Amino acid sequence: MHLPIRLIVLVVAFISHERGGIAQYVQPYTSIVVPVNKHTDAAKPLYSVQIMTAYVNSQYLKANFVIDIDAPLIWHDCILQWNIYPGSCPSNTLCTSPVSCEEDYCTDVRTTYSYDNPSCSPVTNSSTLPGWGYCTCPVNVVCPVTGACVEALLNYDDFTVNTSNGRNVFSGLYGPSPNAACAPSSSFESFPANVTGVMAFSSSPYALPAYLYQPLRKILALCLPSNLSAPGVLFFGTGPYYLLPHSDVDLRSLLSYTPLLKQPDSFGYFIGVKAIVIKEISINIPEDTTTKLSTTEPYTTLRTDIYNRVVYTFSIAAIGIPRSKPVAPFSLCFRTFGIDNGVGLKVPDIDFSLPDGKKWTISPANSMKQITKDFGCLAILDGGASSEHAIVIGTFQFEDNFLVFDLENSTFGFSSSLLGEQTSCANFNFTLTDLS
CATH class of the missing domain: 2.40.70.10 (Acid Proteases)
Known part of the structure; x- marks a missing residue:
């Protein structure tokens, strides 16, 4: 153990001992929280959550994802790059790392979920990335607006969201790292304006809830807004949950x-x-x-x-x-x-x-x-x-x-x-x- 870390541990232990014993640290948050927006500019009303997707130039990029409690997999507008380094990704574009078709994870995803959709053709391992010696892992996803099948490429993703105690939104952040899939920008032409992804909240082992861990409990709380003027709210975690003006009513x-x-x-x-x-x-x-x-x-x-x-x-x-x-x-x-x-x-x-x-x-x-x-x-x-x-x-x-x-x-x-x-x-x- 490095000396500075050892000193910190000793100081914390001493303080805890002085208070009568070593107390277990309790996180101040009980859930993650994101705003929910209603959209009426597509073929049917849809609802999205805004997620922070990457940290670029000292700020987070944000993207809006359709809420889908049925979808088995997260997918969105992004680009695969096998070697991501500062300046290698186009401006205001999300770049993610690919999953190889030779990885067990690729096989697992393909064999444990499927879309029963006649428009989906079998996927094949045919593509690769420049300078990368492995084939990518294509998977089929289905557009929630049109029902059309889209071929996307499995990736390693990082998302960031705010935490909450059910009453306040904290500056502290929570960072799940799910596997998702990158789809071409053209796949989102039927989506509402500025919505470029599908966030899966289903019971699938590849939906977002599967990647959210302690201290969060696997509880999804959803409150859809009825108009466009103000967002609703989505929590993931044990609660409590409060809405104004009744800030004392869980x-x-x-x-x-x-x-x-x-x-x-x-x-x-x-x-x-x-x-x-x-x-x-x-x-x-x-x-x-x-x-x-x-x-x-x-x-x-x-x-x-x-x-x-x-x-x-x-x-x-x-x-x-x-x-x-x-x-x-x-x-x-x-x-x-x-x-x-x-x-x-x-x-x-x-x-x-x-x-x-x-x-x-x-x-x-x-x-x-x-x-x-x-x-x-x-x-x-x-x-x-x-x-x-x-x-x-x-x-x-x-x-x-x-x-x-x-x-x-x-x-x-x-x-x-x-x-x-x-x-x-x-x-x-x-x-x-x-x-x-």
């Missing part, structure tokens, strides 16, 4: 929990739904159906047989509200007379009845999509008669709900709308606080 106190379910050949998240209840009328869901949670589908979709019963029941329950001509992709619309976001409409709540008697209430703020100031529509879509999943709960129903994916205990926590608590997902305090 959001965990608002949560109900239901088991997360596994599905074959998927790293996504699923829950059990026994029935959909509208104004005490229960629409039972067959036991063999699956309910998927999605951050890339904008609206809840129901298999046609379930959809027809839900729309009929909802229309009967809202019989006194004047109808409006439907507008695609919705089939049931109402006149709202300028009511903001449809919240003031006297439409009924929609309850997802869950195992153990729990229910997830979808309030009018999350069921009615305001189209113009004069009319809004029931934001539930027909998924088709043979849809893979009977129910897919989409992001419109997530907005301003606090959601917790506890990967350690395989449970899903949900709050229902925070608007009823006089707060929203846009109310986290992102002001930077010095750890010292």
